[in-house]
Amino acid sequence: MIKVGIVGGTGYTGVELLRLLAQHPEAHLEAITSRKEAGMAVSDMFPNLRGRVNLKFQDPAEAPLHRCDVVFFATPNGVAMQQAKALVDAGVKVIDLAADFRIKDIPLWEKWYGMTHACPELVAEAVYALPEINRSEIKGARVIANPGCYPTAVQLGFMPLIEAGAIELQGLVADCKSGVSGAGRKAEVATLFSEASDNFKAYGVAGHRHLPEIVQGLSRRAGASVGLTFVPHLTPLIRGIHATLYARLTKEVDLQALYEQHYASEYFVDVLPAGGHPETRSVRSANFCRIAVHRPQGGDTVVILSVIDNLVKGAAGQAVQNMNILFGLPEATGLQQIPILP
Numbered sequence: 001m002i003k004v005g006i007v008g009g010t011g012y013t014g015v016e017l018l019r020l021l022a023q024h025p026e027a028h029l030e031a032i033t034s035r036k037e038a039g040m041a042v043s044d045m046f047p048n049l050r051g052r053v054n055l056k057f058q059d060p061a062e063a064p065l066h067r068c069d070v071v072f073f074a075t076p077n078g079v080a081m082q083q084a085k086a087l088v089d090a091g092v093k094v095i096d097l098a099a100d101f102r103i104k105d106i107p108l109w110e111k112w113y114g115m116t117h118a119c120p121e122l123v124a125e126a127v128y129a130l131p132e133i134n135r136s137e138i139k140g141a142r143v144i145a146n147p148g149c150y151p152t153a154v155q156l157g158f159m160p161l162i163e164a165g166a167i168e169l170q171g172l173v174a175d176c177k178s179g180v181s182g183a184g185r186k187a188e189v190a191t192l193f194s195e196a197s198d199n200f201k202a203y204g205v206a207g208h209r210h211l212p213e214i215v216q217g218l219s220r221r222a223g224a225s226v227g228l229t230f231v232p233h234l235t236p237l238i239r240g241i242h243a244t245l246y247a248r249l250t251k252e253v254d255l256q257a258l259y260e261q262h263y264a265s266e267y268f269v270d271v272l273p274a275g276g277h278p279e280t281r282s283v284r285s286a287n288f289c290r291i292a293v294h295r296p297q298g299g300d301t302v303v304i305l306s307v308i309d310n311l312v313k314g315a316a317g318q319a320v321q322n323m324n325i326l327f328g329l330p331e332a333t334g335l336q337q338i339p340i341l342p
């Protein structure tokens with residue numbers, strides 16, 4: 001059994017990790033932390049876990065994280081970078097759901113995240129882990145940078161066209177919508193029911209911190225710099241990301257065949273039949289990305305629709321998928337839940 005610790009167990013990605021790992025046949029939950037709720041039984045806070053998780057939250061300073069085989073950080077940006085080195089030195093694998101190890105260019109990371117990086121040496125060796133793109137690099141990693149939610153939906157959507165060299169790299173557009181759980185569980189005015197329900201708005205148009213992450217991933221794959229306009233929106237959903245992606249074709253390709261072939265052996269990526277419109281509820285609570293590709297009126301603009309659950313393929317599910325790769329397990333172990341509909 002893989003001994004697992006979770007730092008930040010009271011947040012939305014933390015409780016998703018608990019839900020998935022409690023059902024995982026090869027994982028044993030060893031420790032789960034919260035500073036504010038130390039001493040409280042996990043099932044007192046999360047009634048869905050009654051009878052399945054019998055741990056109490058522990059303060060991070062007291063939790064036996066060094067005894068684990070792997071520790072997930074489901075914490076705000078800037079936490080994992082302070083604790084990862086000691087764990088790695090003790091032989092513990094680290095999977096960070098936040099952004100501390102995602103951007104290789106440290107000054108760029110510091111600009112977007114507004115803090116000084118505490119552990120640049122681990123950034124260099126960390127693997128940005130989007131399994132459908134680089135699973136061979138993930139296998140031997142000590143530190144996993146789990147991709148962000150928007151970056152997962154956007155990169156999976158654009159990747160077949162990027163790898164086929166079939167689009168103009170400078171004019172990419174990602175028009176994305178997220179459910180409110182994307183903002184986390186902390187109290188904030190913007191995510192109050194009376195602010196976020198029955199409402200729809202863009203945010204971060206001038207610049208969102210996922211922009212450099214997406215550009216880094218697409219450019220690396222393209223072997224050339226990519227120009228992207230990324231606009232996130234907040235929708236009155238609890239879960240889900242819907243990315244509508246636009247690109248200009250530079251050569252004739254059978255788009256449907258390209259996408260189907262590219263993802264033919266990917267368990268977690270489902271290419272819909274031609275003309276499909278993926279729905280966020282079709283991936284709710286599951287680790288799938290569903291994609292459809294369109295060419296409206298036969299023009300040279302291609303429109304890709306990509307949906308994920310931000311808390312699962314966009315965070316905790318992808319983190320468990322990465323754990324499976326790290327420990328040599330079949331990737332879908334513990335991740336075969338059918339989405340909840342309606």
Ligand SMILES: NC(=O)C1=CN([C@@H]2O[C@H](COP(=O)(O)OP(=O)(O)OC[C@H]3O[C@@H](n4cnc5c(N)ncnc54)[C@H](OP(=O)(O)O)[C@@H]3O)[C@@H](O)[C@H]2O)C=CC1
Nearest residue numbers: 008009010011012013034035036074075098182184185315
């Ligand atoms: N929500 C989403 O859809 C996605 C989130 N992410 C990323 O995952 C991370 C977690 O997100 P989310 O679950 O939404 O966040 P939440 O705000 O819901 O939860 C944060 C958790 O971290 C703990 N925490 C906060 N500060 C510290 C600290 N200094 N040391 C130790 N623990 C701390 C909190 O508990 P306590 O304060 O009691 O210790 C809490 O359990 C974030 O970095 C986020 O950007 C990534 C992809 C998608």
Ligand SMILES: CC(=O)N[C@@H](CCC(=O)OP(=O)(O)O)C(=O)O
Nearest residue numbers: 097098099148149178179182183
């Ligand atoms: C709706 C909403 O607020 N979404 C968050 C993104 C989710 C997140 O925190 O993910 P990362 O760890 O990848 O940054 C945001 O726009 O900041």
